[in-house]
Each structure stands twice: as C-alpha cells, then as structure tokens.
Amino acid sequence: MAARRGAVLLAMAIGGSALIATAVAAAAGGADAAAEPSVITQPWPDPVSALPVPQVRSVVAARQICDLPTMREASAADDDGGMVLAAGGGAALRAAVVSARADCIDLADPARIWVIADAARPxxxxxxxxxxxxxxxxxxxxxxxxxxxxxxxxxxxxxxxxxxxxxxxxxxxxxxxxxxxxxxxxxxxxxxxxxxxxxxxxxxxxxxxxxxxxxxxxxxxxxxxxxxxxxxxxxxxxxxxxxxxxxxxxxxxxxxxxxxxxxxxxx
Missing domain, CATH: 3.30.1380.10 (Muramoyl-pentapeptide Carboxypeptidase; domain 2)
Incomplete structure (x- = not known):
C-alpha cells in the first residue's frame, strides 16, 4: 500500500491523469511492469511550409497637385516649366488635369505655355x-x-x-x-x-x-x-x-x- 501511494504521489508531481494511471499500473504489476513505462503521445499541428503572404492593395491618393509646396512656389514665380516639373512631368500633369486634380492649371490662360487656343477658344x-x-x-x-x-x-x-x-x-x-x-x-x-x-x-x-x-x-x-x-x-x-x-x-x-x-x- 505504501508503494502504491508513493507511485501516485510521484505521478501527480510529474503531472497528468494519464501518468497517474501508468504509475498505478506499474505499482500493481510489480517490477516488470514498472520497468516498461508507457509512452504518452499527443497530436502536433502539421508543419508550416510557408507563412501566408498578406494581400496589400496599392491605392493612389487623389491629391490636388496644386497643394504641393513646389507647385505653389513655381506658380507664384510664374515658372510654367517649374510647375510642370513639380507635377511630375508632362504625363503626370496631363493625368492630373484630366482627373480634375489640377485646379491651378488653367488651360484658358493665354500667358501659360499650356494654353489651348483655337477657333472655339480664342x-x-x-x-x-x-x-x-x-x-x-x-x-x-x-x-x-x-x-x-x-x-x-x-x-x-x-x-x-x-x-x-x-x-x-x-x-x-x-x-x-x-x-x-x-x-x-x-x-x-x-x-x-x-x-x-x-x-x-x-x-x-x-x-x-x-x-x-x-x-x-x-x-x-x-x-x-x-x-x-x-x-x-x-x-x-x-x-x-x-x-x-x-x-x-x-x-x-x-x-x-x-x-x-x-x-x-x-x-
């Protein structure tokens, strides 16, 4: 009885109800059983081959190019070429004008190099x-x-x-x-x-x-x-x-x- 109690206490110290059962069986079965302890297994998650890649979507802010400090400086100096460069170049200026993000680019201002002048717009x-x-x-x-x-x-x-x-x-x-x-x-x-x-x-x-x-x-x-x-x-x-x-x-x-x-x- 003393041996059995000792085995139980030892199993509790180690932890887990499954270990307690094994220790009790070993004490009851004699030295041979105690010499062959049971191996306790537990399921493990499948190995991770690669971390998931987050999907990031790029969004371009619809910003008024006229708010750019360099644009304001060039505009104040009546520097048409500087304004185009501040916008990011000719193609970027066009994109801003077409998408209504360039309030400071007046296509009707005859003093500007980008003025549109034709029979309908004299x-x-x-x-x-x-x-x-x-x-x-x-x-x-x-x-x-x-x-x-x-x-x-x-x-x-x-x-x-x-x-x-x-x-x-x-x-x-x-x-x-x-x-x-x-x-x-x-x-x-x-x-x-x-x-x-x-x-x-x-x-x-x-x-x-x-x-x-x-x-x-x-x-x-x-x-x-x-x-x-x-x-x-x-x-x-x-x-x-x-x-x-x-x-x-x-x-x-x-x-x-x-x-x-x-x-x-x-x-």
Whole structure:
C-alpha cells in the first residue's frame, strides 16, 4: 500500500491523469511492469511550409497637385516649366488635369505655355504677350515670339543646320489679328506659335510641300525635343511651343495636338 501511494504521489508531481494511471499500473504489476513505462503521445499541428503572404492593395491618393509646396512656389514665380516639373512631368500633369486634380492649371490662360487656343477658344481680346522678341532664325515677315519660345526656336534652328537638314525661314509668328484666315491664328495670338517654310538655294517656300523636304522630316522627328508640337500644313509647318516636358509627353503618347493631349473635346 505504501508503494502504491508513493507511485501516485510521484505521478501527480510529474503531472497528468494519464501518468497517474501508468504509475498505478506499474505499482500493481510489480517490477516488470514498472520497468516498461508507457509512452504518452499527443497530436502536433502539421508543419508550416510557408507563412501566408498578406494581400496589400496599392491605392493612389487623389491629391490636388496644386497643394504641393513646389507647385505653389513655381506658380507664384510664374515658372510654367517649374510647375510642370513639380507635377511630375508632362504625363503626370496631363493625368492630373484630366482627373480634375489640377485646379491651378488653367488651360484658358493665354500667358501659360499650356494654353489651348483655337477657333472655339480664342485668346481674350485686348490681351498680348509682354515679352515679345524677334528670333535670330531667318524670317520673311519680321516674326516675333515670346522670349522663351524664340530662344527655343533658335536652338532648334542651329540643331537643324548642324544636322545638315537644310535651312528654314519663318513666315508667321505672333499676330494681334484674331480674325486672321490662318487655321492656327488663335495660337499665333499667344506668341507661342510659328509657321516655317523650307529654303532651297536661297528660295524659301517655293510651293513645295514641306513634309516632303529634309527640313520637314527633321522637324517631325526632332522638334519635340526643343519643346514644339509640329503640324504639317502644306508648304508650311506649324510649330506650337509647349515646353520640353509637355512636348515629350505629347510625342511619347502619340498625341497630335494639345486638345487631344488634355482630352479637351473639339468644338
């Protein structure tokens, strides 16, 4: 009896009702039973081969780009190029405008390089650029442009000459005539548009379709690098200055005009 009580107490110390039963059986069965204790097993969870990967969904906040400090600084300085860069580039600016997240980008402001001017959206009467200059590029009609556009055009002209693409001459730039017959007259009112013709042996614009000339081919391929959108209009090429960032986005996206770029419906 004393041996049995000792075995029970020992089992309780170890713990578990199953051990108590084993100890009691060992005491009752003698030395042989005690010498062969039962092995107690318990189920274990299956091994984990890999931890589950949480599913994280990226959500882009619909933030007004005009709230960005860099955008406010560039806007206060009337730095159009700086505003485009603050927006993240031309493509990012377009995305913000199209999704109504760019209240500070006014497509009707004639002072901005992104202004949309056409027959349905004329430049306000009485407005004129304050920084008109005469480019160094040869001109048939004493063409004037806004200073930024003129500087860019002169860079373009020098690059065309260096590439052996031939020479060009300007036939139209800024005009204060809102009722001109030229299809691009509204853009000419901004001081950001110019018409050019190809020159051959000193003869400029001799009726040849500029798209068939080396000058036209070069302009089509390269003018965007200097900030221009190019449209061939018979013997002339119509160039519209929008800055290098927007021009790159227009070119890369395959757009043909600012209206198409900013998803503004034709009227």
């Amino acid at each position: 430049v306000p009467s009485g407005w004129s650029p304050s920084d008109l200059v005469v480019p160094e590029t040869p001109s048939i009609a004493g063409t004037r442009l806004r200073a930024e556009a003129a500087e860019s055009l002169d860079h373009l002209h020098r690059a065309l000459d260096a590439a052996g693409g031939g020479d060009i001459a300007l036939t139209a730039g800024y005009t204060d005539q809102s009722g001109a017959a030229d299809p691009g007259a509204a853009e000419h009112r901004t001081g950001l548009a110019v018409d050019v013709v190809a020159c051959t042996s000193g003869d400029c614009g001799a009726g040849a379709d500029i798209a068939t000339t080396s000058q036209g081919a070069w302009l089509t391929q390269n003018a965007w690098q200097y900030g221009w959108i190019t449209t061939m209009t018979g013997r002339e090429a119509h160039l519209r200055y929008v800055g290098t960032e927007i021009a790159r986005a227009v070119h890369d996206g395959g757009y043909s005009s600012l209206q198409q770029f900013f998803a503004v419906p034709a009227r």
